[in-house]
Amino acid sequence: MRRLLTELGESGRTGALHVGGTPGGVLYLIAGRIAYAESPACEGIGERLVGSGRLTPQTWRAAYQEGRGSHRVGRALMRDGWLGQNELALRVVAVIADATHVLLQQADAPARFVPGERHWLGEVAGVDLGALGHYTAARLRAVPHPRRAGARVAATGP
Numbered sequence: 001m002r003r004l005l006t007e008l009g010e011s012g013r014t015g016a017l018h019v020g021g022t023p024g025g026v027l028y029l030i031a032g033r034i035a036y037a038e039s040p041a042c043e044g045i046g047e048r049l050v051g052s053g054r055l056t057p058q059t060w061r062a063a064y065q066e067g068r069g070s071h072r073v074g075r076a077l078m079r080d081g082w083l084g085q086n087e088l089a090l091r092v093v094a095v096i097a098d099a100t101h102v103l104l105q106q107a108d109a110p111a112r113f114v115p116g117e118r119h120w121l122g123e124v125a126g127v128d129l130g131a132l133g134h135y136t137a138a139r140l141r142a143v144p145h146p147r148r149a150g151a152r153v154a155a156t157g158p
Helices: 002-010 045-051 059-065 075-081 083-103 129-142
Strands: 015-019 024-030 033-038 111-115
Touching: 002 015, 002 024, 002 111, 024 083, 033 083, 045 059, 045 083, 059 075, 075 083
Parallel strands: none
Antiparallel strands: 015 024, 015 111, 024 033
């Protein structure tokens, strides 16, 4: 999966890389840069903004409802003054880093690329694949995954 992601980045592709397995997830690319990433193992941007108290649930729902069909939720939040571009970009980068960290640990997971598929948030901040790879590699070295450390991992349900 890591090699495929690198190839997609180097060739400047736009679309979604769906990663199977558990927990799985999706990496959304725009011109070879990760524009968003999601995995059931990580909170998404909406959960983070509401959970931190930065947005009310009503504000988040209104922006999501307005912008999801046109892939412009991020733009709606910025246009209405709820978040500035830099704040939103930093929060999106944190989501991308967490989800990518999880997904890159699934080296043998099946992956398929869907050209042109976009995320409902829209383009806010892209992460250079090379920079994210170094960041994720450093995190993997600093915090070993239980499976790599030989520990038993308890199975959990949905």
